[in-house]
Amino acid sequence: MVKKFVERSYIALILIFLYAPIGILIVLSFNASKSRAKWGGFTFHWYQELFHNEAIMSALTTTLIIALSSAFIATVLGTAAAIAMNGMNKTPRTILMSITNIPMLNADIVTGISLMLVFVALKFTLGFTSVLLSHITFNIPYVILSVMPKLRQLNPHTFEAAQDLGASPLYAFFKVILPDIFPGVLSGFFLAFTMSLDDFVITHFTKGPEINTLSTKIYTEVRKGIKPEIYALSTIMFITVLLLLVLINRRGTEKKVPLRKV
Amino acid sequence: MNVLNKLTRHTENSERSLQNTHVNNVKWLSFPYIIWMSGFILVPLVLIIFYGLTNKENGFTFDNITLISDPINRQALFLALKLSLFSTAICLLLAYPLAIILNKTKMKSNSFIVLILILPMWMNFLLRTIAWQNILEKKGVINNILAFFHLPALNIINTPTAIILGMVYNFLPFMVLPIYNVLIKIDKDVVNAARDLGANNRQTFMKIIFPLSLPGVISGITMVFVPSLTTFVISTILGGSKIILIGNVIEQQFRLGNWHTGSGLSLVLMIFILFSMAILSKYDKESEGSNLW
Amino acid sequence: MTNNKLIDLVNISKSYGNNVVLDELNLYIRENEFLTLLGPSGCGKTTTLRIIGGFENPDKGQVIFEGNDITKLPPNVRQLNTVFQKYALFNHMTIAENIAFGLKIKRKSKAYIQDKINYALKLVNLDGFENRMPDSLSGGQQQRIAIARAIVNEPKVLLLDEPLGALDLKLRQDMQYELIRLKNELGITFIYVTHDQEEALTMSDTIVVMNQGYIQQIGTPEHIYNEPENAFVADFIGDSNIIASTMVEDKLVNILGANFPCVDVGFGRNIPVDVVIRPEDINLVKPEDGIIRGRVVSLLFKGVHYEMGVMAGDLEWLVHSTGLVPVGTEVGILVDPFNIQIMHKPESEDEQAAEIVE
Numbered sequence: 001m002v003k004k005f006v007e008r009s010y011i012a013l014i015l016i017f018l019y020a021p022i023g024i025l026i027v028l029s030f031n032a033s034k035s036r037a038k039w040g041g042f043t044f045h046w047y048q049e050l051f052h053n054e055a056i057m058s059a060l061t062t063t064l065i066i067a068l069s070s071a072f073i074a075t076v077l078g079t080a081a082a083i084a085m086n087g088m089n090k091t092p093r094t095i096l097m098s099i100t101n102i103p104m105l106n107a108d109i110v111t112g113i114s115l116m117l118v119f120v121a122l123k124f125t126l127g128f129t130s131v132l133l134s135h136i137t138f139n140i141p142y143v144i145l146s147v148m149p150k151l152r153q154l155n156p157h158t159f160e161a162a163q164d165l166g167a168s169p170l171y172a173f174f175k176v177i178l179p180d181i182f183p184g185v186l187s188g189f190f191l192a193f194t195m196s197l198d199d200f201v202i203t204h205f206t207k208g209p210e211i212n213t214l215s216t217k218i219y220t221e222v223r224k225g226i227k228p229e230i231y232a233l234s235t236i237m238f239i240t241v242l243l244l245l246v247l248i249n250r251r252g253t254e255k256k257v258p259l260r261k262v
Numbered sequence: 263m264n265v266l267n268k269l270t271r272h273t274e275n276s277e278r279s280l281q282n283t284h285v286n287n288v289k290w291l292s293f294p295y296i297i298w299m300s301g302f303i304l305v306p307l308v309l310i311i312f313y314g315l316t317n318k319e320n321g322f323t324f325d326n327i328t329l330i331s332d333p334i335n336r337q338a339l340f341l342a343l344k345l346s347l348f349s350t351a352i353c354l355l356l357a358y359p360l361a362i363i364l365n366k367t368k369m370k371s372n373s374f375i376v377l378i379l380i381l382p383m384w385m386n387f388l389l390r391t392i393a394w395q396n397i398l399e400k401k402g403v404i405n406n407i408l409a410f411f412h413l414p415a416l417n418i419i420n421t422p423t424a425i426i427l428g429m430v431y432n433f434l435p436f437m438v439l440p441i442y443n444v445l446i447k448i449d450k451d452v453v454n455a456a457r458d459l460g461a462n463n464r465q466t467f468m469k470i471i472f473p474l475s476l477p478g479v480i481s482g483i484t485m486v487f488v489p490s491l492t493t494f495v496i497s498t499i500l501g502g503s504k505i506i507l508i509g510n511v512i513e514q515q516f517r518l519g520n521w522h523t524g525s526g527l528s529l530v531l532m533i534f535i536l537f538s539m540a541i542l543s544k545y546d547k548e549s550e551g552s553n554l555w
Numbered sequence: 556m557t558n559n560k561l562i563d564l565v566n567i568s569k570s571y572g573n574n575v576v577l578d579e580l581n582l583y584i585r586e587n588e589f590l591t592l593l594g595p596s597g598c599g600k601t602t603t604l605r606i607i608g609g610f611e612n613p614d615k616g617q618v619i620f621e622g623n624d625i626t627k628l629p630p631n632v633r634q635l636n637t638v639f640q641k642y643a644l645f646n647h648m649t650i651a652e653n654i655a656f657g658l659k660i661k662r663k664s665k666a667y668i669q670d671k672i673n674y675a676l677k678l679v680n681l682d683g684f685e686n687r688m689p690d691s692l693s694g695g696q697q698q699r700i701a702i703a704r705a706i707v708n709e710p711k712v713l714l715l716d717e718p719l720g721a722l723d724l725k726l727r728q729d730m731q732y733e734l735i736r737l738k739n740e741l742g743i744t745f746i747y748v749t750h751d752q753e754e755a756l757t758m759s760d761t762i763v764v765m766n767q768g769y770i771q772q773i774g775t776p777e778h779i780y781n782e783p784e785n786a787f788v789a790d791f792i793g794d795s796n797i798i799a800s801t802m803v804e805d806k807l808v809n810i811l812g813a814n815f816p817c818v819d820v821g822f823g824r825n826i827p828v829d830v831v832i833r834p835e836d837i838n839l840v841k842p843e844d845g846i847i848r849g850r851v852v853s854l855l856f857k858g859v860h861y862e863m864g865v866m867a868g869d870l871e872w873l874v875h876s877t878g879l880v881p882v883g884t885e886v887g888i889l890v891d892p893f894n895i896q897i898m899h900k901p902e903s904e905d906e907q908a909a910e911i912v913e
Contacts, residue, residue, distance in 0.1 A: 021431070081292045118301070118305055137303065
């Protein structure tokens with residue numbers, strides 16, 4: 001009994017540790033005072049203000065567009081690559097997988113810098129496109145690693161069976177392979193989307209002066225003080241995701257939830 | 263594990279048959295990715311090596327690398343190494359018991375546990391780190407609580423301790439998840455077999471559970487150590503302007519336009535990263551990174 | 556086999572939530588016995604084994620080992636060893652380290668351990684495998700190592716949990732002989748869990764047939780096969796025709812309207828019973844020579860015999876015969892009296908429930 005109590009308390013402590021800052025941010029979003037340091041009473045003001053703040057709204061739009069499109073393109077490229085790699089011999093596959101692992105294991109700062117150097121070397125103006133390309137690059141590995149296990153579980157003969165029954169390879173792919181690996185593809189997409197949304201370092205180095213994502217916008221405000229509207233926006237995003245996940249879990253979809261270093 | 267090996271063997275056989283029948287149809291699917299990878303993974307690495315080993319006139323030089331021995335840079339590197347080793351150790355000490363407890367709860371909703379550890383990531387990580395300012399600062403949450411109990415105030419903000427705390431906070435899930443994922447895969451009967459053969463709890467842990475969980479531990483260490491070592495955000499937010507880590511130095515060099523210097527210092531950093539990656543791949547051959555989630 | 560009780564399970568009950576796995580189970584195991592727990596999955600056989608091994612605690616009841624109550628004893632101090640279903644070898648250790656594991660914990664000398672490793676590897680015919688890793692071995696070899704790892708500790712009892720389940724048929728048959736040989740060489744008690752009736756019949760001294768947490772029958776293989784006590788056992792052990800019938804009087808049973816002479820007495824007059832007739836015990840004769848008439852409706856060649864379906868008295872009888880009778884042939888059915896096994900209809904609800912499941 002005592003042991004169980006100690007164990008429960010330990011989990012609780014860790015959870016408090018992980019969620020306390022989030023609680024504070026949510027509280028701050030209702031703080032009437034502009035200063036982070038003192039409580040000025042409860043207000044919804046920042047939530048109304050948020051939608052009139054063009055800088056934040058444009059950063060939000062940029063963030064979402066980049067997250068969605070980079071996740072989508074990475075999912076298409078990554079799924080195709082995973083299928084091809086699955087059919088390869090061990091040696092080429094191992095080589096490709098090692099290279100795929102580089103952006104995941106490498107430090108974000110090095111990845112960001114090296115990508116920036118490429119864009120500059122190609123005389124490519126840093127901006128929306130360079131950020132998008134960078135995000136696709138670090139997203140692909142997550143898609144491949146989500147899809148690969150599903151491909152390995154796949155019975156290779158179903159594809160043959162479909163063709164044996166007269167399906168063209170393309171038709172067989174869409175009717176037989178894709179439905180089987182779809183959970184992996186989907187979780188790859190969400191993983192990529194999350195990573196893109198949460199990225200700061202790589203965006204910081206590849207964005208140029210013209211655009212901002214939410215992360216880089218927040219970074220510019222670190223010294224002078226965060227605008228309370230940002231707390232409001234983050235609270236909305238966090239609660240939305242929370243509700244979505246609760247809904248998905250309610251429906252009993254066993255989805256592997258993604259993870260990555262920040 | 264046994265079964266796992268069989269499975270891999272099995273899939274390898276299946277792959278062979280898959281390959282025989284339609285490999286020619288699918289091989290081209292990897293071409294876009296291979297081109298992409300070359301352009302955006304390999305070429306950038308080559309470029310950073312090139313910049314690191316040249317000066318502004320494109321002449322070959324080791325100067326950018328040797329700049330690491332400059333007192334400021336050296337201190338920044340040593341401090342970053344010290345803080346990241348500390349935070350990695352703390353993460354490991356916190357995460358291993360947690361992973362064991364989570365594994366014991368037998369919660370079949372495996373995804374729920376993962377979810378709870380990942381969910382904080384949906385709050386922007388800069389903001390979450392900034393929130394720690396609120397908790398740690400002079401009139402922050404912790405000191406308010408301490409004052410309530412008439413205890414002396416703590417001065418944590420803008421110290422290396424605050425940075426370690428920020429690192430542990432941000433990267434703890436990346437230590438817990440790989441260890442947890444390895445622990446749940448350990449065959450319960452392997453543990454039972456050890457008990458059956460006379461091992462007590464401590465012996466079972468030391469000789470069976472811990473060695474078998476090593477791949478997860480190694481993978482966790484890498485996933486905490488590398489981002490801790492190279493961060494400049496956490497030190498900026500929680501360390502004030504006086505504490506400079508190697509990440510800050512490199513970021514500053516690029517902000518000032520000294521790309522060659524910045525690249526050279528990055529190369530030094532990469533040596534440490536490569537070192538930990540080499541260790542990782544040694545212990546983690548077959549899983550191809552799948553331990554990460 | 557001696558008559559000394561080595562292990563005595565007294566009133567063992569175990570449930571998981573609302574699911575009762577074992578209900579008041581009583582069973583003893585004698586010294587030097589090869590005892591098999593046989594039954595379909597979920598019958599409680601593995602739970603019984605795990606309770607003996609110490610991996611599960613019973614909710615009620617006692618485990619007595621050599622006269623001492625060991626119910627609460629953890630597995631690491633019990634004088635018995637287990638061979639696990641999927642071998643459960645330590646994959647991060649060499650074969651020698653696997654085998655030495657238990658001995659090192661008991662702080663045996665290096666020389667003793669080395670002797671034991673050599674002896675055990677020889678015993679399981681895997682000399683020279685000391686330095687291999689478990690995952691470089693085939694399933695059958697891993698199985699042998701799992702056995703070697705257990706027996707070097709000189710347990711009084713070896714518990715085997717479906718140890719051959721993961722092997723293919725040929726290997727399984729080889730390993731059956733191997734296990735019998737090992738048992739004879741070691742002279743210790745084996746408690747063996749399987750759902751494979753053939754394995755049970757081949758190897759055991761005693762078979763315990765279980766279903767739904769209850770023991771259905773205990774006996775020698777011959778006894779269980781020839782005289783199943785109820786329809787479940789009859790159905791589970793080998794193929795059989797189980798027919799609801801009426802005991803007309805001593806030594807006469809009415810099966811589907813025809814009176815068959817049998818050897819059973821003492822059931823009373825006009826009592827409903829179940830009759831078990833093994834397919835190989837049915838003789839097909841000319842229609843006029845049989846007790847009941849029928850027609851062959853199906854025919855399969857099975858290698859050693861033909862398997863036929865014979866429609867007689869509105870029931871399809873399963874018949875094994877070395878002689879071929881073409882489909883459509885009118886035949887008579889004849890059964891030797893001593894090949895008709897009469898069983899009481901199940902009485903309690905529990906038993907009935909137990910039967911419905913399979």
